[in-house]
Amino acid sequence: xxxxxxxxxxxxxxxxxxxxxxxxxxxxxxxxxxxxxxxxxxxxxxxxxxxxxxxxxxxxxxxxxxxxxxxxxxxxxxxxx
Numbered sequence: 001x002x003x004x005x006x007x008x009x010x011x012x013x014x015x016x017x018x019x020x021x022x023x024x025x026x027x028x029x030x031x032x033x034x035x036x037x038x039x040x041x042x043x044x045x046x047x048x049x050x051x052x053x054x055x056x057x058x059x060x061x062x063x064x065x066x067x068x069x070x071x072x073x074x075x076x077x078x079x080x081x
Contacts, residue, residue, distance in 0.1 A: 009057055016050045019043050 026039045 009054060012050050012054050012057075016047055016054075019047050019050070023047070 023040065023043045026036055026043065029036065031039070
């Protein structure tokens, strides 16, 4: 079932990216400061919740980072002359 776990993590990452984009829009919007502050706090809270979920998933499934590393090139140490 690792693919469903990684799919879920990918989904959470996408949600986080969308929230971060919304946060940027709010901060550059023409809303009054109180409205901006309220929206910013809500978005930051949602982002922190997603980060927490991603972190707990990483702790529960330590194999996922290893699977991602599999795609790195197989580097060999250089021989010394």
